[in-house]
Amino acid sequence: MNILVTGCNGQLGNEMQLLEKENSQHTYFNTDVAELDITNQEAIEQFVASHEIDGIVNCAAYTAVDKAEDNEEFCSVLNSIAPAYLAAAIEKRGGWMIQISTDYVFDGTQHTPYVEDDDTCPNSVYGKTKLVGELNVQKLCKQSMIIRTAWLYSTFGNNFVKTMIRLGQEKPELGVIFDQIGTPTYARDLAAAIFTAINKGVVPGVYHFSNEGVISWYDFTKAIHRLAGITTCHVRPLHTAEYPTPANRPHYSVLDKTKIKQTYQMEVPYWEESLRECIEKLMNEK
Numbered sequence: 386m387n388i389l390v391t392g393c394n395g396q397l398g399n400e401m402q403l404l405e406k407e408n409s410q411h412t413y414f415n416t417d418v419a420e421l422d423i424t425n426q427e428a429i430e431q432f433v434a435s436h437e438i439d440g441i442v443n444c445a446a447y448t449a450v451d452k453a454e455d456n457e458e459f460c461s462v463l464n465s466i467a468p469a470y471l472a473a474a475i476e477k478r479g480g481w482m483i484q485i486s487t488d489y490v491f492d493g494t495q496h497t498p499y500v501e502d503d504d505t506c507p508n509s510v511y512g513k514t515k516l517v518g519e520l521n522v523q524k525l526c527k528q529s530m531i532i533r534t535a536w537l538y539s540t541f542g543n544n545f546v547k548t549m550i551r552l553g554q555e556k557p558e559l560g561v562i563f564d565q566i567g568t569p570t571y572a573r574d575l576a577a578a579i580f581t582a583i584n585k586g587v588v589p590g591v592y593h594f595s596n597e598g599v600i601s602w603y604d605f606t607k608a609i610h611r612l613a614g615i616t617t618c619h620v621r622p623l624h625t626a627e628y629p630t631p632a633n634r635p636h637y638s639v640l641d642k643t644k645i646k647q648t649y650q651m652e653v654p655y656w657e658e659s660l661r662e663c664i665e666k667l668m669n670e671k
């Protein structure tokens with residue numbers, strides 16, 4: 386198959402490129418905005434037709450959750466409309482599409498892990514635009530998978546893990562929210578799950594994927610510092626109200642992964658094991 390991957394310079398896109406080497410039975414076309422701007426419908430149509438694309442993995446998105454509150458129009462073009470362009474183009478060729486979405490489609494008022502059929506109720510611009518993107522892809526491409534993920538981190542790009550290591554090394558004290566609960570996702574594990582789906586065959590529908598386990602941002606920070614050998618920074622637990630941000634964030638956004646595990650017979654790594662691997666990689670890069 387010829388497979389188009391968008392947003393390849395991002396966290397997930399970079400991890401996809403690394404794992405492609407172990408999945409060489411298909412040909413991957415890795416693109417970011419310089420090679421293929423996914424807000425340009427004509428360019429997408431032309432790319433998909435001329436490269437005889439059979440499947441698309443859309444890793445591109447507007448991911449600046451707080452900035453999105455003041456940039457609704459642009460965020461909507463990238464997160465809602467562009468996925469529709471991709472879905473329509475691949476549907477014309479009878480192909481499949483994997484669209485990456487987010488736990489922010491939920492409002493976080495539940496106390497038990499979210500399953501795919503739970504009612505969505507985004508309360509941020511980012512979450513709303515990602516939800517419309519999900520619906521557009523499902524409407525326009527019959528063979529589509531929506532994979533919702535959460536708290537993504539990687540050795541690539543800027544993310545919570547890298548920020549907490551930097552701040553932990555710089556500051557004697559740090560306040561981190563303890564009343565938002567979820568599960569981190571090492572982007573490499575998500576990329577591996579995407580390759581499993583590609584290699585076993587796309588089964589249309591909505592799926593949830595994060596690492597296993599449940600923690601708060603505060604506990605996550607304590608683990609990051611422990612694994613990175615940072616002992617000089619005191620981490621204080623904060624209430625959400627003590628750290629106001631432009632965008633609302635779900636208080637509870639644990640995703641139930643039973644469906645993707647059963648459909649693809651896959652095992653999902655525990656968050657701490659994946660975090661350890663990522664931090665070891667980061668330390669070895671230095």
Ligand SMILES: NC(=O)c1ccc[n+]([C@@H]2O[C@H](COP(=O)([O-])OP(=O)(O)OC[C@H]3O[C@@H](n4cnc5c(N)ncnc54)[C@H](OP(=O)(O)O)[C@@H]3O)[C@@H](O)[C@H]2O)c1
Nearest residue numbers: 392394395396397418422423445446448485487534536537
């Ligand atoms: N990060 C998280 O915590 C998180 C949580 C849940 C779900 N997700 C979802 O997971 C997916 C991957 O996230 P990520 O963290 O890997 O994102 P990311 O690091 O922000 O990467 C997104 C990539 O898309 C590129 N891009 C922006 N506009 C584009 C355009 N018009 N055409 C083509 N590419 C464009 C970006 O380029 P620039 O950097 O130049 O803009 C960037 O390289 C996204 O769908 C995101 O919504 C992320």
